[in-house]
Amino acid sequence: MIRRRLLAGGAVAGTTALAASLSAPAIAQTAPEVRWRLASSFPRSLDTIWGAGEHVAKRVAALTDNKFQIRAFPAGELVPGLQVADAVQNGTVECAHTAAYYFVGKDPTFAFDGAVPFGLNMRQTNAWLQQGGGRDVMKEFFAGYNMVSIPAGNTGAQMGGWFRKEIKTVQDLNGLKFRVGGFAGNVLQKLGVVPQQIAGGDIYPALEKGTIDAAEWIGPYDDEKLGFNRVAPFYYYPGWWEGCLNLSLFVNKAKYEELPPLYREVLESACRDATIETMAKYDVQNPAALRRLIAAGTQLRPFPREVMLASYKAAFELYDETAARNPTFKKVFDHWRAFREVQYGWFRVAENSFDQFVYSMYGQEAQTRR
Structure with a gap:
């Protein structure tokens, strides 16, 4: 009887020790x-x-x-x-x-x-x-x-940014001091824009003081937090430089x-x-933020097609110019462009056709509800 109890107790103790060993993360041991x-x-x-x-x-x-x-x-x-x-x-x-x-x-x-x-x-x-x-x-x-x-x-896709004045033609970009990040600044420079690269936390005071005429960041949720709507009334889309x-x-x-x-x-x-x-x-977060901005007086505007077409032409001219003088850029650009062509072919068939149909139906439903 005593022997059986001792064996049982030892088994329990051993099982407990084994369980403790197994439950401890293996990474913590090594x-x-x-x-x-x-x-x-x-x-x-x-x-x-x-x-x-x-x-x-x-x-x-x-x-x-x-x-x-x-x-x-x-x-x-x-x-x-x-x-x-x-x-x-x-x-x-x-x-x-x-x-x-x-x-x-x-x-x-x-x-x-x-x-x-x-x-x-x-x-x-x-x-x-x-x-x-x-x-x-x-x-x-x-x-x-x-x-x-x-x-x-x-x-995800970004907005085109906040402007003090309306952009109706390509000529309206000439001399515009625009906070914009990355390669887009070089593209817009070809259209007369004076690009400014400013860190996120420094954009608002520059826009408020008139040091810059326009600024882009990301989209409604972040832009609302940064308060751009308080100093620039026109909110443009899309941010063609950032799909x-x-x-x-x-x-x-x-x-x-x-x-x-x-x-x-x-x-x-x-x-x-x-x-x-x-x-x-x-x-x-972005959909709700956009609604709040519009309700507070933000004037939502699409970039005119003339501006979009000129920007597209300038972008691919600059890609070719840069690739001609920078072999590393060319290597990556050629790979990226080939991938883009295949992706666009597929997305036009399924994704884009689906999106266009359901968004158009949503627009009709919204009109009916009004």
Whole structure:
């Protein structure tokens, strides 16, 4: 009897110890502790775009039982928002969350990692980067800057921005001081615009003081937070320079290569999750924000077709001019353009025809309800 009790007790104790061992995360037993700092290009007040970088940090910690921690800092706390690429390249910080097209002054090829005029929408961009060879063709380019770039968020299609005066013809763009990011500034320069690249947190005072005549950021939700409607009445669409904006996690190449393979996969997974979450949040928040802006007096305007056609022509002229003098740009552009042609052929058949029909029916239903 006593012997049976002792054996039973030992079995219970052994089972309990085994269960405790199995329930403890395996990563906690073998993985090293890693501490990184993330410099963001965005202010903390923009919970969507800043939040994508913060989301990456939280997911990495959660998936590694806090063994791999990334502390996110908003623009300006470690380095200015438009200098985060330099900070990653020289190892001042391990990583940055940013929009790659901010750095086209270094090389216009950066734009393909973010957004280019009259380019791909969110799904097409995601397809190019994740499955269509886009990241592969950009890998060598980023290695030249001592960085690895991982897609980590997306805004979807953007608005065309806030203007103090109406834009009716191409001539109305001449001399216009316009805050606009990336390669689009070079395109608009061909049409007489004076492009200004200003970090998100600095746009409002520049627009309010008249230092600039117009500004674009992202879309209704963020633009409302930044208060642009208080200083510019006309809100134009579409943002033809950003059929979407892919956000990126720039990682110092040496630091990335030091990571255990498991941590690299965790980082990739967290970034993919941030892309889904950011797009979903914008899709929920933008419609309501646009309604509020219009109710408060914002005057919604489409860009005139004349302006759209001139911009399209200028964009592809500039692509060809840039490719002729920059072999790296040409290599990526040729790959991107070939992918774009195939995607457009497919999306015209299914996606666009479906969208056009259901949106036209929605318009008729809305008229009936009135």
